[in-house]
Amino acid sequence: MTIIKISAIALVVALAAAPSVAQAASEGCSVSISDGFCRTAPVAANPNGNFVHVTVSGPCDLFSVIDVNNGVSVYSAGTGWGGFEKTLPFVYSEYSVSIFNGLWPFTSTRINN
Numbered sequence: 001m002t003i004i005k006i007s008a009i010a011l012v013v014a015l016a017a018a019p020s021v022a023q024a025a026s027e028g029c030s031v032s033i034s035d036g037f038c039r040t041a042p043v044a045a046n047p048n049g050n051f052v053h054v055t056v057s058g059p060c061d062l063f064s065v066i067d068v069n070n071g072v073s074v075y076s077a078g079t080g081w082g083g084f085e086k087t088l089p090f091v092y093s094e095y096s097v098s099i100f101n102g103l104w105p106f107t108s109t110r111i112n113n
Contacts, residue, residue, distance in 0.1 A: 026112035031102035036060070038102065038109065042068045042094040046113035052095050056084040058107035062100040065111070069093045 024046075029038035045052050056063050056079050065075040065088060074095070075088055088095075097109045 024113055026110060027096070028108060028110035029097075029099075030108040031060070031099055031104050033104040036102045036104060036107070037098070037100060038107075039098045040096045040109060040111050042096045043111050043113055044094045045091040049089075050092055051087050051089045052091055052111055052113050053087045054085070054097055054109070054111050056097070056099065056107070056109045058083065058103060060099045060102040060107050063109060064098050064100075066096050066098060067091075067093045068096050 025043045027040040027043050029040050031038045043052060052065070054063075054065055054075070058079070059081045060079050062076060062078050063084070064073045066072070067074050070093060074091065075086070077084060095111060097111045099107060099109055102108075
């Protein structure tokens with residue numbers, strides 16, 4: 001019985017000392033009817049795998065994944081009349097997605113870690 005209690009105490013101590021797993025974050029937006037533009041709020045790259053996942057639904061001339069801390073675009077493409085989905089590896093900052101000339105109400109985006 002004592003061995004079980006000691007093992008249980010050791011397990012609790014080990015779990016308390018373990019680093020916590022980061023919660024997944026997700027932000028999205030839909031283009032406006034006036035100008036076909038939208039921009040997501042920033043999402044930090046996943047600290048366990050250093051990636052962000054981007055999904056664009058609907059047509060747009062251009063979308064861009066932007067490193068908001070350094071002010072640079074790390075990925076840009078157009079979807080034409082389709083959609084787009086990509087995981088960007090080896091990223092370490094905070095990122096947002098901007099859509100240009102999307103078609104309301106069909107075009108939207110989501111970025112998550």
